[in-house]
Amino acid sequence: MYLLYTVIASLVCYLFLKWMKKRTYYTDVKRLDGKTVLITGGNAGIGKETAVALAMRGARVIIACRDLDKAEKAVREIKIRSHNINVIHMELDLANMRSIRDFSKTFLQREKRLDILINNAGMPSVLDWTDDNFSMCFGVNHLGHFLLTNLLLGRLKESAPSRVVTLTCSNYKYQKLDFQDLNYNLLPFFTYCRSKLANIYFSQELGRIMEGKGVTTYAVHPGYVQSSWTYHYSILFQMLMKVIMFMFFVPCESGAQTVVYCAVSEEAANHSGGYFIDCRPATLRPFARDAGVAKKLWEASERLVKLA
Numbered sequence: 503m504y505l506l507y508t509v510i511a512s513l514v515c516y517l518f519l520k521w522m523k524k525r526t527y528y529t530d531v532k533r534l535d536g537k538t539v540l541i542t543g544g545n546a547g548i549g550k551e552t553a554v555a556l557a558m559r560g561a562r563v564i565i566a567c568r569d570l571d572k573a574e575k576a577v578r579e580i581k582i583r584s585h586n587i588n589v590i591h592m593e594l595d596l597a598n599m600r601s602i603r604d605f606s607k608t609f610l611q612r613e614k615r616l617d618i619l620i621n622n623a624g625m626p627s628v629l630d631w632t633d634d635n636f637s638m639c640f641g642v643n644h645l646g647h648f649l650l651t652n653l654l655l656g657r658l659k660e661s662a663p664s665r666v667v668t669l670t671c672s673n674y675k676y677q678k679l680d681f682q683d684l685n686y687n688l689l690p691f692f693t694y695c696r697s698k699l700a701n702i703y704f705s706q707e708l709g710r711i712m713e714g715k716g717v718t719t720y721a722v723h724p725g726y727v728q729s730s731w732t733y734h735y736s737i738l739f740q741m742l743m744k745v746i747m748f749m750f751f752v753p754c755e756s757g758a759q760t761v762v763y764c765a766v767s768e769e770a771a772n773h774s775g776g777y778f779i780d781c782r783p784a785t786l787r788p789f790a791r792d793a794g795v796a797k798k799l800w801e802a803s804e805r806l807v808k809l810a
């Protein structure tokens with residue numbers, strides 16, 4: 503009898519986990535020949551899988567990374583897996599505003615097109631400071647991408663129709679922004695949630711500003727993904743997360759699907775400024791749809807990154 507109970511319990515668990523990890527795969531093979539794609543942090547995790555998927559469709563793919571050894575290795579892998587040799591890396595540290603400005607300058611000198619910008623790089627819940635004294639999550643996840651996108655906006659407009667896809671996280675809902683303390687750096691998980699909420703407001707406001715200019719924009723929650731973010735933590739935590747991720751999180755390839763969907767699909771083009779999960783538009787909590795807050799964050803961010 504016990505054996506029967508064990509078998510039934512195991513089967514229920516197995517089916518539950520299978521259901522939890524069920525994800526839509528974006529199978530449309532629309533070609534991207536002649537298009538240029540820029541992916542921040544494309545050397546690992548979801549960014550690397552996105553790079554493979556877009557290079558397979560024929561795009562020129564540039565991964566912007568802070569660690570050149572990792573970047574070179576990733577470029578080799580992306581080329582082999584995508585059968586596309588038009589993949590390169592460039593140096594970019596989103597925790598340093600000088601690096602972002604230098605990167606953008608070089609990019610604009612070298613690249614005549616920018617069809618798809620994927621703001622993918624991200625720091626998990628850590629308490630640290632960027633070189634410019636911003637809290638690490640807010641500085642890298644939001645401000646870094648805010649400055650980068652603004653510096654490249656001219657090239658995106660020239661390449662229209664073009665797209666900006668920004669990785670966020672459904673954890674945005676656990677926090678609100680505090681405009682008295684945008685640089686909040688107290689509880690690690692909350693710093694992460696706030697930075698991901700900022701990503702959503704950024705994407706919405708960018709959508710509004712770019713309305714009618716041929717640049718569309720999307721915020722994507724990729725799901726909970728077995729990527730490499732745990733390397734920022736202790737070995738013990740990494741071991742624990744390995745087990746949890748194996749059971750409940752999806753592979754990086756699955757995590758990249760909604761990013762690719764937003765970068766490529768015709769359906770997504772009609773939902774600029776939207777929030778996407780599992781290859782379809784999703785509904786945000788009302789406070790995350792507040793256009794007034796999005797505008798206020800945009801203006802505050804312009805001041806913080808000294809964008810004239």
Ligand SMILES: NC(=O)c1ccc[n+]([C@@H]2O[C@H](COP(=O)([O-])OP(=O)(O)OC[C@H]3O[C@@H](n4cnc5c(N)ncnc54)[C@H](OP(=O)(O)O)[C@@H]3O)[C@@H](O)[C@H]2O)c1
Nearest residue numbers: 543546547548595596597623624669671726727729730731
């Ligand atoms: N994994 C999840 O479950 C999950 C869930 C929701 C949202 N997301 C979001 O998905 C995005 C991708 O994350 P992931 O899960 O693929 O994580 P990951 O495997 O840790 O990859 C993050 C990438 O960002 C890069 N990066 C970090 N700081 C950077 C900096 N200062 N300058 C330039 N690049 C930097 C990393 O480079 P290094 O290799 O040099 O560190 C790495 O390439 C993030 O925005 C994350 O918030 C992930």
